[in-house]
Amino acid sequence: MLQQTPGKIFLADERGVAESDRFRRFSTFSFGPFAHPHKGPFKRLYGFNEESLAGKHALDFTVAEASHVLIIPITGAVTVAAGEPPETTADVEEMLVLTVPAGSVLRVQNPYEEELVSFLHIWLLADSVVSTATTQRATFSLETTPGQLQLLAPKPAGVALPVAVSLGRFAGREEAVYELREPESSFFAFVLAGAFEVEGRLMHEKDGLALWNTNEIELEALSNDAIIIVLELQQSTEA
Secondary structure: OOOOOOEEEEOHHHOEEEEOOOEEEEEOOOEOOEOOOOOOOEOOEEEEEEEEEOOOOEEEEEOOOOEEEEEEEEEOOEEEEEOOOOOEEEOOOEEEEEEEOOOOEEEEEOOOOOOOEEEEEEEEEOOOOOOOOEEEEEEOOOOOOOOOOEEOOOOOOOOOOOEEEEEEEEOOOOEEEEEOOOOOOEEEEEEEEOOEEEOOEEEOOOOEEEEOOOOEEEEEEOOOOEEEEEEEEOOOOOO
8 A cells, every 4th residue: 555645634615714894814724813723834834815805905914923925916916015115016927925024014905996806825934033024026827837837936036935836727637746846845735726636635626735754746637727836845944
């Protein structure tokens, strides 16, 4: 019998929900008002949220510890400010990477008058003290790299990041193998659309999967236009 890679699945219908008349947030891990004893952080990854925000509204997040925050719009654009201006705007097929000090406030705003926007915001602990907020940007196109995972690399490279982010769109039965860049890294995947089999685990839309103690991960799309995001998490220097 083949030994299965150790891991933990985070089901979509078990995500926490926080909402008001201006936003709705689905949280894979305990975050903000959502706290669950079995939804604690995975390594340095402590927040993976899907957010919808009404027109012209803004959300403020207080940063408890120095962090890297990834902002990935799904529909529309968002405007982001970390502490002092200037603001910066991210659109679809862009990723903002904000490195923010402990105690700062991160503001995310919908720039449209009436249109709803949706986006991911992903939170990772930084390894060292951050004194000044910085922003990096990565652009990508799912149309140019069908059937493969595309590395989202901020350009020009600024603050060294303890995470590698990849995103891919696949047709049904297309396969890929993800090889970890560092042997001590851990792996987290989240299905944005469709369904996948990842290392023998069936994953539906908005499911997450954490894996560790492995060097490579096999995945197969089980539907057309299936989209998956992959995080390779470097081991914390404090581990």
